[in-house]
Amino acid sequence: KDLIVLEDISKDYPGDGVITKVLESINISFEKGVFTTIIGPSGSGKSTLLSLIGALDKPTKGNIYFEREIITNLKNRRLANFRFEKIGFIFQQFHLLPTLTAMENVMCPLFTRKVDYSKKERAIELLDEMGLKDKVHALPSQLSGGQQQRVAIARALVHRPEWILADEPTGNLDSESSKIVFDLLKKLNKENGIGIILITHDPNLAKQTDRIVEIKDGKIVSDTLQTCKEDIV
Numbered sequence: 001k002d003l004i005v006l007e008d009i010s011k012d013y014p015g016d017g018v019i020t021k022v023l024e025s026i027n028i029s030f031e032k033g034v035f036t037t038i039i040g041p042s043g044s045g046k047s048t049l050l051s052l053i054g055a056l057d058k059p060t061k062g063n064i065y066f067e068r069e070i071i072t073n074l075k076n077r078r079l080a081n082f083r084f085e086k087i088g089f090i091f092q093q094f095h096l097l098p099t100l101t102a103m104e105n106v107m108c109p110l111f112t113r114k115v116d117y118s119k120k121e122r123a124i125e126l127l128d129e130m131g132l133k134d135k136v137h138a139l140p141s142q143l144s145g146g147q148q149q150r151v152a153i154a155r156a157l158v159h160r161p162e163w164i165l166a167d168e169p170t171g172n173l174d175s176e177s178s179k180i181v182f183d184l185l186k187k188l189n190k191e192n193g194i195g196i197i198l199i200t201h202d203p204n205l206a207k208q209t210d211r212i213v214e215i216k217d218g219k220i221v222s223d224t225l226q227t228c229k230e231d232i233v
């Protein structure tokens, strides 16, 4: 339970007569309680890996198990439902809709869904948790980068996902905002029990997580549990 397992995952992209092998025979599992970072050079396949885990794309080969269910064979509609139930995404670009307020942006994933709670109240509650109580009715253009990313995190949480997949969420932020966003992710993991898989280029952030997985040329070249060090001391 609370486990994502990737079994012999490969991903190719067909091009003009050439096939780009982006990931090759990846075997790895992720545990919800273990805050995991993925690091590696640009173009090594980190984003591709995350998009496969989050079922935004399908692997060329191999299976992905989500809490024992194989998701790799699901049809598109089932896959969309699976994402809605389990996954929240955040990216380097905040992808907020510019004409909607913070609250409306957070409610966005719920627009086409029936839920048994007040969408507005849920959005306001989350913005409050993100420290943005006074920005509920602000437009993205009236917010700093760090504040926009916190709106994006609230949006990623609005449908109560079990996992947050974060692709360089601090890549466009100054160090202060970066710390705020990172600390929020850490709190979501440790206090709210939400699984976090974070791609980052920042070694300082990676160091503060439980596990660092390093990817190079589409392969896992190292995988370090950092908590062990602390446990021994």
Ligand code: ADP
Residues within 6 Å of the ligand: 013, 020, 022, 040, 041, 042, 043, 044, 045, 046, 047, 048, 049
């Ligand atoms: P990273 O996140 O580590 O920077 P990516 O997963 O974004 O790496 O990309 C890995 C490689 O796969 C790159 O060479 C990239 O150009 C290629 N790639 C990624 N997505 C696609 C795609 N949709 N079509 C073709 N090539 C892609």
Ligand code: ADP
Residues within 6 Å of the ligand: 047, 048, 051, 091, 092, 167, 168
């Ligand atoms: P990030 O900043 O999250 O690493 P990238 O700029 O690497 O994002 O890629 C953004 C998106 O574009 C990803 O979904 C990736 O799969 C896709 N992509 C990256 N490289 C290529 C490529 N060469 N051809 C097509 N799509 C690509």
